[in-house]
Amino acid sequence: MRLEGKVAIITGGASGIGLATVKKFVREGAKVLIADINLAQAEAAVAEIDALGFPGATAAGQVNVSIYKEVEAVVALAVKTFGKLDIIFNNAGIAGGKPLLDHDPEVDYMPMIRVDQDGVYYGILAAGRQFRDQGTGGVIISTSSIYGEQAAELAFSYSAAKAAVISFTRSAAYELAEYGVRAVAITPGRVGTPIINQFSDELKTLFASEQMRNKLTLPEEIADTVAFLASDEANAINGTVVHVDDGYSA
């Protein structure tokens, strides 16, 4: 029960890595606000977790992370529902891309920047203000990607946004240290979530072959790392990147 008594917001918590992390956090004793643009799916996740034997441990909130007022509102909802905020996992994201010279900037650049980049900035800002006002410290974990550190095919905009997540993490750790806040970014490689599962078996086999031990990473494996990083056991890990990529970047 490494997160006993803690309150967390997990953005993108209705699916994939986010949902696996909600389940892990609850098993570790946390209360979690599942914050997602898809309210119906977030509510279904709450029902699923109630049925797993954790009634009342989660609540659902609708948020578009690319709108600051909505992120602020979801922080307020977590505090209203569970009394405080200790952890935010800025994880909501979208993927996709085209060759650079085929870009329509409004379609192929801005959406990625608004969700994957601005969404993380807004999460850090709104949670950071709450942590300062509470005076209790806090932990900010944000999902970057291997593509935040390296170039890849069809990833021009996604890479830019995910690189910003790493930069935000360093700067947030620096700026919020005086309030007892830690910040860490994670860089998954190929994780078996709906983002990957939409592809053909052939492509999934190719993705797995890009990682050591020829396997896709399980969302539950990312969740285990996030729970550790959110806990006091990771108290010395701050302002840095933790690679959870099954050796992809090694």
Ligand code: NAI
């Ligand atoms: P997913 O598609 O299963 O989950 C993403 C969740 O974010 C969904 O529930 C979706 O409704 C929500 N979401 C999308 N836009 C939103 C918005 N504007 N506001 C609030 N919620 C929004 O995807 P997955 O794979 O779990 O991805 C989670 C994070 O991990 C993303 O940031 C993604 O870029 C990152 N990632 C995923 C990898 C993979 O191989 N699956 C690899 C590296 C990074």
